[in-house]
Amino acid sequence: MARITLFGNRESGHTYKVRMLLTMAGIGHDYTEINLKQPREQRPEPFRSLAKFGEVPLLVMDGQPYVQSNAILLHLAEHAGCFGGESPERLARMREWLFWEANRIGFSLPNFRYGRRFVAGGLDPAVEAFLRARFDADIARLEHELADGRAFIVDDQPTIADLALSAYMYWSEQALVQLPPGVTAWLVRIAELPGWCHPDAMATQ
Amino acid sequence: MARITLFGNRESGHTYKVRMLLTMAGIGHDYTEINLKQPREQRPEPFRSLAKFGEVPLLVMDGQPYVQSNAILLHLAEHAGCFGGESPERLARMREWLFWEANRIGFSLPNFRYGRRFVAGGLDPAVEAFLRARFDADIARLEHELADGRAFIVDDQPTIADLALSAYMYWSEQALVQLPPGVTAWLVRIAELPGWCHPDAMATQ
Numbered sequence: 265m266a267r268i269t270l271f272g273n274r275e276s277g278h279t280y281k282v283r284m285l286l287t288m289a290g291i292g293h294d295y296t297e298i299n300l301k302q303p304r305e306q307r308p309e310p311f312r313s314l315a316k317f318g319e320v321p322l323l324v325m326d327g328q329p330y331v332q333s334n335a336i337l338l339h340l341a342e343h344a345g346c347f348g349g350e351s352p353e354r355l356a357r358m359r360e361w362l363f364w365e366a367n368r369i370g371f372s373l374p375n376f377r378y379g380r381r382f383v384a385g386g387l388d389p390a391v392e393a394f395l396r397a398r399f400d401a402d403i404a405r406l407e408h409e410l411a412d413g414r415a416f417i418v419d420d421q422p423t424i425a426d427l428a429l430s431a432y433m434y435w436s437e438q439a440l441v442q443l444p445p446g447v448t449a450w451l452v453r454i455a456e457l458p459g460w461c462h463p464d465a466m467a468t469q
Numbered sequence: 470m471a472r473i474t475l476f477g478n479r480e481s482g483h484t485y486k487v488r489m490l491l492t493m494a495g496i497g498h499d500y501t502e503i504n505l506k507q508p509r510e511q512r513p514e515p516f517r518s519l520a521k522f523g524e525v526p527l528l529v530m531d532g533q534p535y536v537q538s539n540a541i542l543l544h545l546a547e548h549a550g551c552f553g554g555e556s557p558e559r560l561a562r563m564r565e566w567l568f569w570e571a572n573r574i575g576f577s578l579p580n581f582r583y584g585r586r587f588v589a590g591g592l593d594p595a596v597e598a599f600l601r602a603r604f605d606a607d608i609a610r611l612e613h614e615l616a617d618g619r620a621f622i623v624d625d626q627p628t629i630a631d632l633a634l635s636a637y638m639y640w641s642e643q644a645l646v647q648l649p650p651g652v653t654a655w656l657v658r659i660a661e662l663p664g665w666c667h668p669d670a671m672a673t674q
Contacts, residue, residue: 339564359544360540389595390595
């Protein structure tokens with residue numbers, strides 16, 4: 265069995281994505297919380313050496329480091345043989361959504377939330393409006409996609425794309441944004457999957 | 470042999486990435502230019518039906534549509550058996566860079582260039598400063614990565630991660646940004662690969 269350690273932070277939705285997959289796929293692992301308030305050069309080993317740029321999440325599997333949350337998800341889904349594409353056609357759709365997430369809602373929502381939650385005095389209003397416009401476009405696209413009634417983003421089976429896309433949305437209240445009904449119903453379906461838990465509950469584990 | 474058509478636009482670095490791989494890997498294909506000034510609902514078929522959100526690039530292979538430039542690159546590298554990972558370790562590093570690109574420099578640089586080249590009067594100064602700060606951090610990270618003297622971003626062999634990361638950098642003058650020496654030397658090495666051409670030269674083909 266592979267020896268797996270995840271280094272993460274409880275305020276990071278990117279960490280949460282990976283913890284969800286580890287838990288939901290039943291992959292045995294250790295978890296180490298990294299204090300992001302600590303200067304990068306003071307963070308503990310082996311995190312400091314293996315996460316070259318000091319970012320979470322970092323997954324270490326049999327001594328090999330893996331970074332970038334969606335790349336970690338792809339690696340773990342292949343390792344576990346679940347929540348992945350399982351056919352060339354589904355794999356293609358799933359990867360499209362993973363890259364869309366990285367460029368679109370995995371940019372707009374975390375940065376918008378960050379400004380509202382962690383930046384004293386908030387972001388510059390023009391920057392906030394820029395991020396808000398992107399978030400609005402992104403969430404409208406997801407709502408439109410899910411309007412055909414399928415249960416998950418690729419089809420009726422959940423994949424790592426659902427975990428990636430949904431992660432920060434469970435903190436939508438922290439970003440002070442409202443989610444449309446189709447997206448909300450999809451978030452409920454994900455939350456009903458065996459092993460799922462809310463990021464706030466996971467943070468205290 | 471697969472029947473492949475790429476639908477793209479000459480001002481899109483994301484289209485350019487895919488055209489480069491098709492050309493450099495010697496993958497036979499047709500190319501169709503999409504006029505992005507045309508309203509989405511007036512764009513020609515089959516593009517309009519297959520690219521659900523009307524975005525370029527769209528690759529159609531044997532009737533199946535593929536979107537999201539980095540997902541297309543992964544698919545084509547697997548199809549062609551070149552410019553991909555070729556080992557589990559290289560594949561992991563290559564995917565990390567593809568996701569980093571989608572979230573970081575594939576966001577900051579295209580949006581910064583867009584504001585300077587296509588937005589009348591330019592972006593709001595605060596938004597421009599936000600994007601500039603991200604671009605500066607992103608390019609500093611790449612410069613740091615390449616400082617160990619390796620030829621390409623994964624190791625001494627080029628991959629689709631090099632094509633993805635470099636695409637918009639060949640238009641750095643349009644974004645009015647300067648590139649540091651290590652990044653510049655890496656761009657020259659990519660440009661010396663067989664079949665490479667500059668995005669402006671490709672645009673007139």
